[in-house]
Structures are given as C-alpha cells and as structure tokens.
Amino acid sequence: MAVHKTSRSGLFLLELMIVILFFAVTSAVCVNLFVQAHLTSTAGGELTAATREVQSAAEWLKAADGDLEKLAAQLDAKAADGRLDLYFDVGWNRTGAQDAIYTVTVLCAGQRMVLPGGGEITPAPTGREDYFSAVVAVWNEKGEILQIPVEKYLG
C-alpha cells in the first residue's frame, strides 16, 4: 500500500510539472500575443489621433489663407520663420514643448526640416503671391507619423 501511495503522488507530481511547463510555454506565447495586440492598438490609436490633428491643423491653415500669424493666434501657439509647432502629451492634450510626446508642425514653402527618424519635411515651392504651399506633419521622437501637403490658391 505504501508503495502504491508513493507512486500515485509521484505521478501527480510528474503531471503537475508537465502541466506547469506546458502552461509556462503557452502563457509566454499568449503574453507575446497580448503585447503585440497592445502595441498594434497603441499604434492604431496614435495614427487615428495624428490624422485627426493633421486634418484639423490643415483646415485651420486653409481657413487662415496660409497666414501663420493668424493661425498662431487661432490655435494659441507661436509661429516663427515660417514654422508653427503644436505640442501634445501622451493623451493628445495640448501641452508645452517640455512635456511634448507628439508635435504637429506646420512648415511653409521655402523652409526645410529634418525629422528625428531621418525623414524630411519640404513643402513645394510656390513663386507666386496668390498661392501658398505648406506641409502639416505629426512626428514624435521616433520619427514621422503622418504628413500631408496643404496648398491653396488665394485668388
């Protein structure tokens, strides 16, 4: 009887060890899937918010007829040297340059800007007074998220 009891507990222990091992492997795979899902979801959310902010800035810019000073006054920001920056925190709320995670940059024709990831913002040149050209881009420390050209004939 004693031998039988020992073998039973030994079997249970063996089964438990195999179960734990298998569970560790599968849970590692599942955690990996969850992490991937989280990262993809974060990237998706980031892209959606970036699109929204870029479109918003682009429409403001068109409404201001490309006048950065006017745009800066509307959006409570500062414009200098044909460039205007809007800073956003991790939740896409407006913040200062110090706490910024994301930056929306409006760059007018004649300017050029190199982004952290090696990308570049170069608005198409115009050469006429009744036409403005700019690029609105969203970027973070990793690089560009989205950029769109904004042009308008003012006549």
Add this chain to the structure above:
Amino acid sequence: MKKEKRSFGLSIGSSSILMVFVVLCLTTFATLSLVSANADYKLSRKTADAAATYYALDTAGERMLSDLADLLERTRPAQTQEETACRLALENALRDFDSPDLSEDGAALTVSEDGRWLISGTVCGADGWTLQIRLDVTERYWLNRENASIQRLLWQAVPPQEMQEESGMPVFQPGNLPVG
C-alpha cells in the same frame, strides 16, 4: 478488506484538464485581442491614407485652379467685347488648356440659364480618386471685376468605382419589403 483512503483532494488528470481550459481561454482571448487590434490599425491606416489622398488631390485641384486663373487673366475680355465672341475666346482657350492633373476631358465652359459662366473639370489623383470641380467665373471673367474671386460651386473628391461598390451595406431598402 479495508478500502484505501484517498489522500488527494485533486485526482490525477484534473490539473491537466484545468490547464487545458486556462490555456484555451488565454489563447482565445489573446488571438481575439490581436485580431481586433489589427483590424483597428488597418482602419486607422485606411483613414490616414484617405486623408493623405484627399489632400494630395486637393493640392492638385488648387494647382489646376491657379493655372486656370492665369488662363482667365490672359484671355480676359475687353469691356466692349460682345458675349458670343467672349464665350468663343474662352472656349478656345479652355480647349488648349493643359494642367498636369486635369483629366483627358479637360475643362469645359457652360453658361447657365441665369447667365452664370461656369467652368467644370475633373482632376485625377492617385489610386483612381478624382476631384470634381465646378467654378463660377462670372465675376472674374465675364463681368471683368477687379479682385473678384473665382467661386467654387463644387469641390468634391470622388472615390474609385470599386470603392463605392464596396461601401454598399446590405441595409433595409424600401423596395425590399416582402409582398403579402
């Protein structure tokens, strides 16, 4: 014979069953999360691409408008010019009008019943998107008013045909009501 007492609360195999259940749950939820996140990301990507396409198209439209404004400036009628001659001059000018993104049909002039001078055209963008434009040039061209702007009556981005067919949802249509 005395029966052997069970010393385990958990019999052999029950831990395996529990583990299989937990692993199945974990795998299911993890896969669902990933599929859902991927679908969300694809939608976000589509939205971003659509925005980029729209603004590229809009930019092409603005360039075409700028070229058209130059053309109108060149063919601006003299105050004494009669309407038929003026119309003919503009139609001829529009026939030769060539802007990089303008469709093969070019731009066409129509004079509406209420005497408005309208120019219509289509700008072609990437991936089959088009921008349909209708402009009122009465003030700028025909009435020859200084600093008069070209009015935009229509500025509509149209998705490619296959995308329009895709977007049709099987929703209720009045004609689909069963008879009887």
